[in-house]
Amino acid sequence: MPKITINNKVIDFQDGMTVMQACELADVEIPRFCYHDKLSIAGNCRMCLVEMEKSPKPIASCAMPAADGMNIKTNTELVKKARQGVMEFLLINHPLDCPICDQGGECDLQDQALHYGFDKSRYEENKRAVKNKYMGPLVSTIMTRCIHCTRCVRFSTEIAGVDDIGLLGRGENAEITTYLEKTIESELSGNVIDLCPVGALTNKPYAFQSRPWELKKTESVDVFDGMGASIRIDSKGKNVLRVLPRLNEEINEEWINDKTRFAIDGLSRQRLDKPYIKINNKLEATSWDSALKLVASEIKKRGAENTSAFSGKFSDIESLYSAKNFLNLLNSEFYDCRFDNTQFVAGHRSSYLFNSSIQKIDEADAILIIGSNPKWEAAVLNSRIRKAYLNNNCEIALIGPKINLTYKYTHLSNDISYLNNILNEKSDFLEHLKNAKNPLMLIGSSAINYNDGIEILKICAEICNKFNIVNESENGFNILNQNISRVGALDIGFYSKNFDRDFNGSLTQHIKNTNPVVFLLGLDEINLSSLKDSFIIYIGHHGDEGANVADIILPSPAFPEKTSTFVNIEGRVLQTTKCFNPIGESKEEWKIFRALSQEFSEQLKFNNLKELRQEIVKKFPHLNQLNTLPDKSEVNFAKSHIIDNNEIEYNIKNFYMTDSISRASVNMANCTKEILNRVA
């Protein structure tokens, strides 16, 4: 291994590293503005200057490749002066308006000025001022503060895949802007706020809300899509003020999507905070006691063995498990999580998992996307596909209606029956699949959400086995589930044969035949008219469609108010952390079912969260393994038939409003208005 000397310490480094990376290995911190791990190297801020032996001038360590035998010094007088000089230049045109800047307290410029800067200014001329630019409803700009590091430009081009932001003019006149000040059209746009090392790009909805040191910071997990990105929730009292990404190379790298970041204002709107009973078609507040009594008597009246429960997008394992067990006590098996009718192959966990793991996308060199719009179903995952496209020349093909993705792809067909062609080797794309070293298949739920969904899974599995997408070492058969609840629900068996293949049909039939009590666990995305003859109990946190038709509403906490277990698309078990106590009188779902069971002859056994979790992991030992990928499994389902024609239709129509929280969010409504419904 090559060696480099840093401050008289000799260390080994890997070929291809830069001097800055080598310094990091040696635990020497180098100040920086423009350099960012995940972006290309620009080398334009000069803050990272270090001294190199035999070089008359200091060098920019972020852009200089480390070489064997180099002798680097970072603690000399020259380096100190260089840093002070650069800092002084950066501050020449910087307004120094920290007291009114939202970045204050977490600003790279502030911190580095303190550590490496000079304590006074020699600049007496006029500072320049730059007009603020409009960048959309999420990102606010104070462009005079910009130090032209171009991180935002590189992020939008490289990661987000939208050439929207640019640096116009040059020198003194350089300005960052979007083309003609249009909105940044990306689901990842919020990340430029974190990237901007100064307060030039800041969080618009969070403007002037708080200072970073006043916030309670809770490390948690995102629930708005199936990936389970690592996030940090910043809250003050019982308000979530903002959400930031946490570094997690295996899932979200350093990014989160705009829904995760900005839909949180929905958490304080339209909340259900008390139990309600419908009397004469009007919902009236009531006490927990009388609500639960009424539920119990209604269950007894309508036949306990037909009681049904359907889970929604945010249902955690704890709720699902207690609901399921409660229904089992009543001798009912009418529960299901497949409200969107997404199919899977019973007995095969691999038939609903993202088997290859998210990180493996980085290595892919051919991807076949079937019935999925990854940009909307998992925006951060989509940026990985783009990465593969840029780095490995990954060939991408899509079966499903044409959409705007952030990479080039071959459009194969709108019709799912094209899979027959692939299996029978009648497709041009096969060349790429066959030649690829790391081919992946990505199946969206829009491809498998109808009666023949299982057949689709089978034929896909067959294709995978035939063309080496699945082999002993790799499993490229990937299902992209859209919500964080689904995999966990299937894992603990929150489904029933009664609702196989045709969820809506069998649901209507079941309700018609039995007029049961129906629990909706935060589920609004269901054909509510088919529930007409049932007694609906809505357990959830938002007054959305489900609550509107409910006969009884039992309030439950939203995701920042409880600790929950989820399983993400890869089958990784994740746990969220509670930021503050539930709002109003809301109670966790498991407490509700525990209390309800008291009204019946047999009771649920657990008395607190700990006991509940112990019971769960005893039954499902794999849920005990936090943050680990499941073992590789096979995808050998039964032989498939020929697939009939069926036009794919994507089931997400609006990225910004997919669930009860984001539908209640003003930020998301603004995005819908400005980005999606813009009159072109």
Add this chain to the structure above:
Amino acid sequence: MKHPGFINSIKDNEKDMFEWSETNFLKVKKIIEKYPSGRKQSAVIPLLDLAQRQNKGWLNKKALEKVAETLSMSFIRVLEVATFYSMFNLKPIGKNYIQICRTTPCWLRGSDKLLNIAKEVTGCSLGETSKDKKFTVVEVECLGACCNAPMVQINDDYFEDLNEDNFKKLLINLKNEKEITKGSQIGRLSSNPERKN
């Protein structure tokens, strides 16, 4: 609220149109062919120049977007290039684009005076276009003809060895659309020593 930024104020006039002329379209093809396939963005500067020439010396929004389309680039990338180089004009200019060199050698030899003359004859101050649309006056940095300083570039031609008199005459001739001589105004051959007659 929308803030119309300074730099984003590229002129978008409904009336402005831009399509490659037939001859220029052939040129575009030739230019693109010079670059490796898949790297046609490299042709952005020559294409912007071509578009500017076709469009009376300046680039309107439609022209910028046409160049972007031709090279499959995003609009902002083309605008970045167009705003970076001072040779691209984003506003209409007069028929004679007078670029007065103001860098030290020319300045020592009296470029200030030339500027005053230009203002006097054309009636427009720096960065402006005259009412009759015949002149636009701007200052530029060294154009590499310092040996014959002071000098001025008008459209594509250099005018060297200027002084108040001959520059004034030159401009008046331009104004009256009379013949003018390019290059040195005192008959110097390339950058040979000045001849004392």
